[in-house]
Amino acid sequence: MAKSQYEYVKAFETAEKGLLNTWMVIRLDGHSFSKFCIQHDFEKPSDIRCIELMNHAARSVMKVFPEMVLAYGQSDEYSFIFPPKCNVYGRRKSKIVSTCASLFSSAFVFHWATYFPGSKLQHPPSFDGRMICYPTLHNMRDYLCWRQADCHINNLYNTVFWALVLKGGMEQKAAAESLKGTVSGDKHEILFTQFDINYSRLPEVYRKGTTLHWASEEETHVRTTNKAHQPSPDEGRILG
Amino acid sequence: MAKSQYEYVKAFETAEKGLLNTWMVIRLDGHSFSKFCIQHDFEKPSDIRCIELMNHAARSVMKVFPEMVLAYGQSDEYSFIFPPKCNVYGRRKSKIVSTCASLFSSAFVFHWATYFPGSKLQHPPSFDGRMICYPTLHNMRDYLCWRQADCHINNLYNTVFWALVLKGGMEQKAAAESLKGTVSGDKHEILFTQFDINYSRLPEVYRKGTTLHWASEEETHVRTTNKAHQPSPDEGRILG
Amino acid sequence: MAKSQYEYVKAFETAEKGLLNTWMVIRLDGHSFSKFCIQHDFEKPSDIRCIELMNHAARSVMKVFPEMVLAYGQSDEYSFIFPPKCNVYGRRKSKIVSTCASLFSSAFVFHWATYFPGSKLQHPPSFDGRMICYPTLHNMRDYLCWRQADCHINNLYNTVFWALVLKGGMEQKAAAESLKGTVSGDKHEILFTQFDINYSRLPEVYRKGTTLHWASEEETHVRTTNKAHQPSPDEGRILG
Amino acid sequence: MAKSQYEYVKAFETAEKGLLNTWMVIRLDGHSFSKFCIQHDFEKPSDIRCIELMNHAARSVMKVFPEMVLAYGQSDEYSFIFPPKCNVYGRRKSKIVSTCASLFSSAFVFHWATYFPGSKLQHPPSFDGRMICYPTLHNMRDYLCWRQADCHINNLYNTVFWALVLKGGMEQKAAAESLKGTVSGDKHEILFTQFDINYSRLPEVYRKGTTLHWASEEETHVRTTNKAHQPSPDEGRILG
Numbered sequence: 028m029a030k031s032q033y034e035y036v037k038a039f040e041t042a043e044k045g046l047l048n049t050w051m052v053i054r055l056d057g058h059s060f061s062k063f064c065i066q067h068d069f070e071k072p073s074d075i076r077c078i079e080l081m082n083h084a085a086r087s088v089m090k091v092f093p094e095m096v097l098a099y100g101q102s103d104e105y106s107f108i109f110p111p112k113c114n115v116y117g118r119r120k121s122k123i124v125s126t127c128a129s130l131f132s133s134a135f136v137f138h139w140a141t142y143f144p145g146s147k148l149q150h151p152p153s154f155d156g157r158m159i160c161y162p163t164l165h166n167m168r169d170y171l172c173w174r175q176a177d178c179h180i181n182n183l184y185n186t187v188f189w190a191l192v193l194k195g196g197m198e199q200k201a202a203a204e205s206l207k208g209t210v211s212g213d214k215h216e217i218l219f220t221q222f223d224i225n226y227s228r229l230p231e232v233y234r235k236g237t238t239l240h241w242a243s244e245e246e247t248h249v250r251t252t253n254k255a256h257q258p259s260p261d262e263g264r265i266l267g
Numbered sequence: 268m269a270k271s272q273y274e275y276v277k278a279f280e281t282a283e284k285g286l287l288n289t290w291m292v293i294r295l296d297g298h299s300f301s302k303f304c305i306q307h308d309f310e311k312p313s314d315i316r317c318i319e320l321m322n323h324a325a326r327s328v329m330k331v332f333p334e335m336v337l338a339y340g341q342s343d344e345y346s347f348i349f350p351p352k353c354n355v356y357g358r359r360k361s362k363i364v365s366t367c368a369s370l371f372s373s374a375f376v377f378h379w380a381t382y383f384p385g386s387k388l389q390h391p392p393s394f395d396g397r398m399i400c401y402p403t404l405h406n407m408r409d410y411l412c413w414r415q416a417d418c419h420i421n422n423l424y425n426t427v428f429w430a431l432v433l434k435g436g437m438e439q440k441a442a443a444e445s446l447k448g449t450v451s452g453d454k455h456e457i458l459f460t461q462f463d464i465n466y467s468r469l470p471e472v473y474r475k476g477t478t479l480h481w482a483s484e485e486e487t488h489v490r491t492t493n494k495a496h497q498p499s500p501d502e503g504r505i506l507g
Numbered sequence: 508m509a510k511s512q513y514e515y516v517k518a519f520e521t522a523e524k525g526l527l528n529t530w531m532v533i534r535l536d537g538h539s540f541s542k543f544c545i546q547h548d549f550e551k552p553s554d555i556r557c558i559e560l561m562n563h564a565a566r567s568v569m570k571v572f573p574e575m576v577l578a579y580g581q582s583d584e585y586s587f588i589f590p591p592k593c594n595v596y597g598r599r600k601s602k603i604v605s606t607c608a609s610l611f612s613s614a615f616v617f618h619w620a621t622y623f624p625g626s627k628l629q630h631p632p633s634f635d636g637r638m639i640c641y642p643t644l645h646n647m648r649d650y651l652c653w654r655q656a657d658c659h660i661n662n663l664y665n666t667v668f669w670a671l672v673l674k675g676g677m678e679q680k681a682a683a684e685s686l687k688g689t690v691s692g693d694k695h696e697i698l699f700t701q702f703d704i705n706y707s708r709l710p711e712v713y714r715k716g717t718t719l720h721w722a723s724e725e726e727t728h729v730r731t732t733n734k735a736h737q738p739s740p741d742e743g744r745i746l747g
Numbered sequence: 748m749a750k751s752q753y754e755y756v757k758a759f760e761t762a763e764k765g766l767l768n769t770w771m772v773i774r775l776d777g778h779s780f781s782k783f784c785i786q787h788d789f790e791k792p793s794d795i796r797c798i799e800l801m802n803h804a805a806r807s808v809m810k811v812f813p814e815m816v817l818a819y820g821q822s823d824e825y826s827f828i829f830p831p832k833c834n835v836y837g838r839r840k841s842k843i844v845s846t847c848a849s850l851f852s853s854a855f856v857f858h859w860a861t862y863f864p865g866s867k868l869q870h871p872p873s874f875d876g877r878m879i880c881y882p883t884l885h886n887m888r889d890y891l892c893w894r895q896a897d898c899h900i901n902n903l904y905n906t907v908f909w910a911l912v913l914k915g916g917m918e919q920k921a922a923a924e925s926l927k928g929t930v931s932g933d934k935h936e937i938l939f940t941q942f943d944i945n946y947s948r949l950p951e952v953y954r955k956g957t958t959l960h961w962a963s964e965e966e967t968h969v970r971t972t973n974k975a976h977q978p979s980p981d982e983g984r985i986l987g
């Protein structure tokens with residue numbers, strides 16, 4: 028079984044690369060997380076244990092890739108950002124994306140018990156990944172704004188929805204029905220008048236997601252910008 | 268924070284696809300596994316616990332992708348094969364590759380304790396992934412022959428090397444030196460005369476790796492072809 | 508102005524390649540040929556001078572690429588076929604496609620006066636190009652059947668349409684209206700009963716297009732299979 | 748011959764695109780132009796008729812693509828620049844590159860007789876093409892500097908080389924030998940002392956190539972910046 032006669036098959040490999048001098052973003056997203064959250068009885072609309080586990084997994088990824096400048100997480104997704112000058116793995120898309128997805132998933136399972144001490148992980152979860160390249164800082168910021176706006180809209184909706192269901196005693200169907208056509212202001216209003224919740228005083232981590240970046244050189248660890256349970260009144264812009 | 272003004276950034280996503288009507292192979296490979304094996308005190312040259320954990324993780328992947336027709340594993344790598352007609356995830360490379368890498372890693376950590384009951388996992392391991400497309404069955408078979416030949420060559424070498432070191436008491440450097448320039452026959456000879464080992468009677472799982480395929484329809488579970496510790500005299504060809 | 512400080516920009520080039528061991532097809536298609544045909548007062552539905560000029564241009568392309576095994580032309584398009592083993596220009600898509608489009612266009616203009624002696628070329632025409640890879644001979648044949656079926660359908664329609672207009676004295680709008688909903692048999696019928704035209708006796712070159720392949724080794728020139736004006740009763744299949 | 752059963756082959760087409768919001772450069776380059784120049788007895792080192800024909804062909808391309816902001820030509824090559832916002836043909840690489848290569852070649856042949864009235868075109872020439880994407884204006888400028896530096900270096904070398912051969916009576920081999928190891932200053936010196944040529948007084952069009960851009964809105968034609976035979980003392984930078 029001489030290996031050489033078969034080695035020609037290696038030449039079928041391709042290696043698509045992220046365009047040089049562009050920001051490379053890797054976004055991971057949990058596979059069928061809606062189901063996963065129900066299976067594991069996550070708190071609604073957001074489970075702080077899940078957020079912190081996601082953040083821990085994201086820190087594990089960043090520690091392996093010191094070139095990353097920022098990571099942003101919300102819901103079941105995390106985005107990792109490599110700067111334009113970065114040449115990690117020759118910018119090979121598959122290599123970078125698969126390694127990030129692998130590391131994140133591996134760390135998620137690895138640290139599960141720390142964040143869900145009483146809850147057994149039912150099955151191995153998975154996260155898909157993709158790379159997107161952005162040529163300008165402006166595009167890069169808009170990407171983060173896009174993901175953060177997604178966080179904001181979903182979280183506001185989910186917060187009202189679950190308030191109506193869990194505190195207001197409505198059926199899920201009726202709650203959904205009653206929210207049809209409502210705008211942002213209406214939802215704030217419902218929360219405030221019916222449930223005495225000032226939405227903008229809820230912890231930032233729920234409303235805005237989590238940004239990870241490197242701390243100053245003296246401290247070499249990753250720092251999490253948004254601290255859970257510490258409400259903050261101002262709605263800052265990402266990278267602003 | 269209207270989401271719509273940022274949504275244009277979604278258009279920067281690309282979705283490279285595996286060419287239609289070709290075999291799609293996903294190969295995963297452990298990141299820095301040489302180090303990982305030492306850190307976890309794996310048996311040399313192969314640790315059956317690792318092989319069985321890898322196989323378990325691979326079965327987890329196959330169960331999520333019933334379209335896969337075969338998987339082949341050896342050393343720290345696993346290859347998964349989708350047939351030409353398969354349209355999973357629209358054949359998107361990143362989506363498929365990242366999901367496989369994620370699932371495999373997740374399952375590897377998830378089942379670690381089952382296969383390494385006394386050994387704590389030190390850190391989350393990772394596996395990179397890539398997709399390779401083969402237009403013909405002939406190329407597809409040659410791919411598997413290539414990986415199996417790799418298994419064979421490395422395993423024969425490592426078996427002699429570690430016999431010389433662990434049983435023969437040689438220094439690693441001296442063992443490596445003494446094997447320079449030896450051909451396959453020489454290595455069989457050394458094993459047989461110096462260590463009374465008939466290489467071709469060693470368990471197939473070490474010499475040939477593991478092939479996973481679907482059992483007949485009655486049984487719906489994944490079946491592992493090569494059983495560890497059951498030596499078999501004939502060196503069959505993959506897919507032969 | 509030292510060149511070296513700028514040479515880094517060369518690294519931004521990418522070189523997508525046709526997957527190894529697949530058939531590579533280059534299809535060229537005339538840009539806005541409907542307009543071009545009117546501007547140059549082409550005969551309707553097909554102008555044999557145009558067909559022969561296209562064939563000449565295609566032969567020029569084939570002579571530059573002896574690796575091509577076949578070319579097929581109809582209407583304002585031509586497809587060139589490289590076999591799976593071919594390694595021309597390392598299978599770089601842009602290099603191959605652009606060279607074919609360039610050569611074809613260049614030859615089209617170069618030989619214009621030979622085929623249109625009395626008619627001045629009004630402006631430089633252009634042809635776009637693309638590469639498509641087919642993994643199997645079956646797919647490759649179906650591609651040619653697809654293009655030939657396109658030829659057949661369009662030519663049958665155009666033949667009836669222009670008969671109605673040019674010989675039947677109908678307005679173009681009325682002719683188009685009268686053909687709505689008709690099937691192939693209806694069109695044969697109209698041609699036969701109203702214009703005494705037996706469609707299947709019209710020259711093959713109009714009904715089937717032109718296939719170019721290499722003649723036997725003794726003759727080293729390119730041979731055109733379909734001869735214009737020589738009606739042939741049987742409708743052969745491409746590559747059949 | 749129903750077309751529908753074959754139409755599935757269309758799905759094998761791919762459409763790689765230039766990354767959004769990047770500069771798209773199309774560079775065309777003459778195939779085997781060294782030979783072509785000899786065959787057509789071009790003047791050495793540069794033939795102004797060829798330059799002007801190339802410029803004319805390039806203007807033809809620009810007129811078809813009003814989105815182009817600039818074109819730069821030298822030797823047997825031309826680069827065409829689309830700005831980041833441009834969405835021509837959905838930014839499809841093959842479509843854009845092949846159309847440019849086709850148009851340029853077509854126009855080159857079309858206008859040949861105007862620039863080479865006494866000289867018959869021997870055979871249809873061809874130009875290959877590629878697309879390169881640049882994320883920043885800085886990269887875009889460096890690209891043009893790279894091509895202009897290439898022009899400068901080659902033109903200086905060729906000017907001295909052909910002066911030594913044609914005016915100095917040296918054999919080509921001896922001339923090449925005598926220039927080995929010489930730097931820019933040496934070549935200026937040889938030209939000045941031996942042939943009374945002040946290199947920087949030679950027409951810019953030879954030393955710097957040609958830049959095409961759109962004239963002010965009042966005039967709607969394409970304007971050629973560098974005028975042949977009009978020496979200009981200052982060596983301006985591209986886009987500077």
Ligand SMILES: Nc1nc2c(ncn2[C@H]2C[C@H](O)[C@@H](COP(=O)(O)OP(=O)(O)OP(=O)(O)O)O2)c(=O)[nH]1
Pocket residue numbers: 056057058059060061062064069070071072073074075077078102103
């Ligand atoms: N209850 C609860 N649900 C959460 C939490 N974090 C995320 N989720 C849920 C909300 C959404 O249903 C889901 C994320 O939305 P996706 O669009 O990613 O959907 P999903 O992952 O189900 O499908 P996919 O496989 O990504 O297409 O995860 C949490 O902390 N608590």
Ligand SMILES: Nc1nc2c(ncn2[C@H]2C[C@H](O)[C@@H](COP(=O)(O)OP(=O)(O)OP(=O)(O)O)O2)c(=O)[nH]1
Pocket residue numbers: 296297298299300301302304309310311312313314315317318342343
């Ligand atoms: N002792 C021991 N070593 C193993 C076993 N399975 C795999 N290995 C080691 C042998 C090789 O050093 C390594 C696999 O080779 P690779 O070429 O994949 O190298 P590695 O993963 O270190 O680097 P990479 O990140 O893939 O470039 O894993 C095992 O069961 N026992």
Ligand SMILES: Nc1nc2c(ncn2[C@H]2C[C@H](O)[C@@H](COP(=O)(O)OP(=O)(O)OP(=O)(O)O)O2)c(=O)[nH]1
Pocket residue numbers: 536537538539540541542544549550551552553554555557558582583
């Ligand atoms: N009268 C006449 N028309 C022809 C002849 N050969 C081709 N044509 C016309 C028929 C069609 O209108 C046109 C080819 O169809 P296409 O779909 O390629 O359209 P066209 O080139 O106009 O647009 P495109 O730029 O390819 O999207 O050329 C000919 O010999 N005589």
Ligand SMILES: Nc1nc2c(ncn2[C@H]2C[C@H](O)[C@@H](COP(=O)(O)OP(=O)(O)OP(=O)(O)O)O2)c(=O)[nH]1
Pocket residue numbers: 776777778779780781782784785789790791792793794795797798822823
């Ligand atoms: N005598 C003369 N030669 C020229 C003129 N313009 C270009 N050339 C020649 C100089 C070079 O030999 C050649 C262009 O260099 P390339 O690197 O593009 O080489 P070539 O086209 O031969 O090969 P290629 O097919 O591009 O790899 O064309 C001209 O005006 N007069």
Ligand SMILES: O=P(O)(O)OP(=O)(O)OP(=O)(O)O
Pocket residue numbers: 122296
């Ligand atoms: O891992 P290999 O041997 O297939 O080789 P590679 O992909 O070229 O290298 P790397 O693993 O470093 O990405």
Ligand SMILES: O=P(O)(O)OP(=O)(O)OP(=O)(O)O
Pocket residue numbers: 056362
């Ligand atoms: O692959 P999917 O199904 O997640 O779909 P998508 O088009 O990638 O969409 P999204 O970015 O919303 O996950």
Ligand SMILES: O=P(O)(O)OP(=O)(O)OP(=O)(O)O
Pocket residue numbers: 602776
């Ligand atoms: O033409 P160049 O110098 O850009 O180099 P290349 O594209 O690598 O080579 P070729 O012209 O032979 O395709």
Ligand SMILES: O=P(O)(O)OP(=O)(O)OP(=O)(O)O
Pocket residue numbers: 536842
């Ligand atoms: O020309 P077609 O019919 O193959 O279709 P297309 O390539 O999608 O369209 P276009 O010619 O406009 O690029």
Ligand SMILES: [Mg+2]
Pocket residue numbers: 056
């Ligand atoms: Mg998704």
Ligand SMILES: [Mg+2]
Pocket residue numbers: 056057058059060061103
């Ligand atoms: Mg999800």
Ligand SMILES: [Mg+2]
Pocket residue numbers: 056057102103104
């Ligand atoms: Mg999500």
Ligand SMILES: [Mg+2]
Pocket residue numbers: 296
């Ligand atoms: Mg590797």
Ligand SMILES: [Mg+2]
Pocket residue numbers: 296297298299300301343
């Ligand atoms: Mg490895």
Ligand SMILES: [Mg+2]
Pocket residue numbers: 296297342343344
């Ligand atoms: Mg390996």
Ligand SMILES: [Mg+2]
Pocket residue numbers: 536
């Ligand atoms: Mg078209």
Ligand SMILES: [Mg+2]
Pocket residue numbers: 536537538539540541583
């Ligand atoms: Mg057309």
